Amino acid sequence: xxxxxxxxxxxxAILNLAYFGIEFAVALWIGSVSLFADSVDFLEDTSLNILVxxxxxxxxxxxxxxGMVLAGILLIPGLATVWTAWHKFVSPLPPAxxxxxxxxxxxLAVNLSCAFMLARFRSHSGSLTRAAFLSSxxxxxxxVAIILAGLxxxxxxxxxxxxxIGLGIAVLNADAxxxxxxxxRKEHTLASD
Numbered sequence: 801x802x803x804x805x806x807x808x809x810x811x812x813a814i815l816n817l818a819y820f821g822i823e824f825a826v827a828l829w830i831g832s833v834s835l836f837a838d839s840v841d842f843l844e845d846t847s848l849n850i851l852v853x854x855x856x857x858x859x860x861x862x863x864x865x866x867g868m869v870l871a872g873i874l875l876i877p878g879l880a881t882v883w884t885a886w887h888k889f890v891s892p893l894p895p896a897x898x899x900x901x902x903x904x905x906x907x908l909a910v911n912l913s914c915a916f917m918l919a920r921f922r923s924h925s926g927s928l929t930r931a932a933f934l935s936s937x938x939x940x941x942x943x944v945a946i947i948l949a950g951l952x953x954x955x956x957x958x959x960x961x962x963x964x965i966g967l968g969i970a971v972l973n974a975d976a977x978x979x980x981x982x983x984x985r986k987e988h989t990l991a992s993d
Contacts, residue, residue, distance in 0.1 A: 805921050806853045809932060812914045813849035816842045819910045826903040832895035833888045833966030834946045835903055837881035838939065841973065842907075844877050845914075845935050852932050860991035867984030870931045874977035878970035885966050892959030900962065901950030908943035911936050931980040938976050942969045 820842035827835035848870060855866050915936035921929045945968060949961040 802856045805929065806856055808917050808921065809849040809853045809929075812917055812932065812936070813846045813853070815910050815914055816845040816849065819907060820846065823903050823907055826899050830895040830899050831888075831893060832900055832903075832962050833881065833885050834942075834949055834962045834969060835895070835900060836884050837877060837966045837969040838904075838907055838942055838946060840880045841877040841935075841939055841942070841969065842910075844873060845932075845939065848873060848935055849932050852929060861988060864984050864988035864991055867931065867980060867987065871977045871981035871984060874931065874935065874973050874980060878973040878977075881966050881970040885963055885970075888959065888963050888966075892963050894953050894957050894959040895962050897950045897954035900953060901947055904943050904946035904950055908940060908947065911939040911943055915940055930983055931976070934976045934979060938972045942972055945969070 820839050823835055823842060824839035826832070827839050851866060851870065855863055858866070915933065918929065918933040918936055921933070942965070945965045949965040952961040953959075
């Protein structure tokens with residue numbers, strides 16, 4: 801099982817890194833807070849899955865400690881989003897709705913693929929694989945919201961849907977970080993006894 805899991809998380813890391821480049825470029829091109837937040841999240845997912853692949857052979861205590869570190873890593877995209885949102889809040893210009901929607905659809909396809917690949921491992925190796933699975937699952941929810949923001953933006957020509965969804969992605973990441981932290985603390989306590 802560890803060899804299959806390692807291969808899966810490496811595949812997920814490669815997919816995330818590839819789509820990070822695409823989504824980040826589109827976010828800069830159209831000035832989208834939600835795509836920026838999601839692209840940074842793709843980069844975070846790449847790091848997360850690489851760390852999971854590396855730590856699979858570690859002791860339970862070491863994996864639990866890394867799980868706590870990963871909880872902190874899950875907060876990084878949210879902080880970057882809040883910073884970007886602050887700048888956009890001053891003048892909420894709408895991003896181009898068609899590229900926003902199309903980039904959201906592409907991100908959804910990548911994240912659903914990753915979530916399905918990771919679903920069978922979500923309870924294996926504790927908080928590490930749980931973090932990887934939750935990250936992909938939450939990203940899929942965020943991508944649906946980005947698609948909706950693109951559609952609403954096309955109708956209203958307002959920058960607010962993009963800004964609101966970007967901040968919502970930050971909240972999702974914070975909740976995932978809390979869940980991973982709790983699981984890692986529990987694992988650490990059990991492994992230390």
